[in-house]
Amino acid sequence: MAGGDLKIIDKAEQGSGYDPQTEADRRAQFCIVQSLQQRFKNINIIGEEDDTTACPELESGFSEDVLLTDRLLSNELREIKESEVVVWVDPLDGTSEVALAVKNKNLALLEQVTVLIGVAYKGRPVAGIIHQPYHADNGRTVWAIRGCGVHGLAPATENTKKIVVTTRSHLSESVSSALDALKHQNLADSVEKVGGAGFKVLKVLEGCAAYVFASAGCKKWDTCAVEAVLSAAGGRLTDISGRDIRYEPDVQVNNTGGVLATASWVAHQEYINTIPQEIKNNLPEIVSKK
Ligand SMILES: Nc1ncnc2c1ncn2[C@@H]1O[C@H](COP(=O)(O)O)[C@@H](O)[C@H]1OP(=O)(O)O
Ligand SMILES: [Mg+2]
Ligand SMILES: [Mg+2]
Ligand SMILES: [Mg+2]
Numbered sequence: 001m002a003g004g005d006l007k008i009i010d011k012a013e014q015g016s017g018y019d020p021q022t023e024a025d026r027r028a029q030f031c032i033v034q035s036l037q038q039r040f041k042n043i044n045i046i047g048e049e050d051d052t053t054a055c056p057e058l059e060s061g062f063s064e065d066v067l068l069t070d071r072l073l074s075n076e077l078r079e080i081k082e083s084e085v086v087v088w089v090d091p092l093d094g095t096s097e098v099a100l101a102v103k104n105k106n107l108a109l110l111e112q113v114t115v116l117i118g119v120a121y122k123g124r125p126v127a128g129i130i131h132q133p134y135h136a137d138n139g140r141t142v143w144a145i146r147g148c149g150v151h152g153l154a155p156a157t158e159n160t161k162k163i164v165v166t167t168r169s170h171l172s173e174s175v176s177s178a179l180d181a182l183k184h185q186n187l188a189d190s191v192e193k194v195g196g197a198g199f200k201v202l203k204v205l206e207g208c209a210a211y212v213f214a215s216a217g218c219k220k221w222d223t224c225a226v227e228a229v230l231s232a233a234g235g236r237l238t239d240i241s242g243r244d245i246r247y248e249p250d251v252q253v254n255n256t257g258g259v260l261a262t263a264s265w266v267a268h269q270e271y272i273n274t275i276p277q278e279i280k281n282n283l284p285e286i287v288s289k290k
Helices: 023-039 095-105 108-111 173-184 195-206 220-234 270-273 278-279
Strands: 046-047 087-091 114-121 124-133 138-146 164-165 190-194 212-213 236-238 259-262
Touching: 023 046, 023 087, 023 095, 023 114, 046 220, 087 095, 087 195, 087 220, 114 195, 114 220, 124 195, 124 220, 138 220, 164 173, 164 195, 173 212, 173 270, 173 278, 190 195, 195 212, 195 220, 195 259, 220 236, 220 259, 236 270, 259 270, 270 278
Parallel strands: 046 087, 164 190, 164 212
Antiparallel strands: 087 114, 114 124, 124 138, 212 259, 236 259
16 A cells, blocks of 8 residues: 555456455465464465465564463363364455555545454354454454453444444345345344445444345355354354354355344344345355365
């Protein structure tokens, strides 16, 4: 961004919209993957980007805060072997928003950018990091480990209004129909369109009722970290039919069943029940492997 050229590559197949990758995505993935591999030789890391750019500064330190939760850690998690760990990395979530922020000189959009690192064990998320580099003056890091609470943010426990967040850049007929059905049942008093899976889950943690994406396109690296953090806060994240999303290393990377994330203070099942069956039928469960 400082150099004025994001070096954007459009990853979308012809005729299938716009899927930008910038030099920031490539460098951040290199940094995260190499830094993790340097410390943990045998973990399986799956990142969004196929192409990366070498970045000289790796991270060798770690947050001392994590050690403070040590006494809360279950024996099961304490005994995990490196080879059982799958880390899902989204080096930059909200790339379209970065591109738009620079193009329109609208730096407020940068708030929607996050870095997502999710840790899965036995196919389910056990820890997650949502880093928001452009929050307030210095950014913030929100993280959770199963059984050890949510850190970096105090999750909202109620709200008088049910605000639902959804996609800004991937709206479709099925997304709109699902939202209409929720409005009809008073499960969505208002709808806000914002970018990024990470940012939408931060909104849910901070007082929105739900994040609804009744469409395919979102991937495992978009949901692994955020599911870990949201469930540690008492919320739920599933596909729009209420099925758990799986994070084994050989699973299909697309969340073909869509995404529904709800805050701790709303009934997830009511949202699931309200989304029309026809929409659910068009977003089947992932059966095929990668
Ligand atoms: N059709 C798609 N193709 C590629 N990525 C998608 C698509 N739909 C959603 N995503 C990813 O999910 C995130 C949330 O989607 P949305 O902002 O539309 O709600 C996006 O920021 C993008 O992640 P990324 O920015 O990491 O590529
Ligand atoms: Mg992307
Ligand atoms: Mg993403
Ligand atoms: Mg990304």
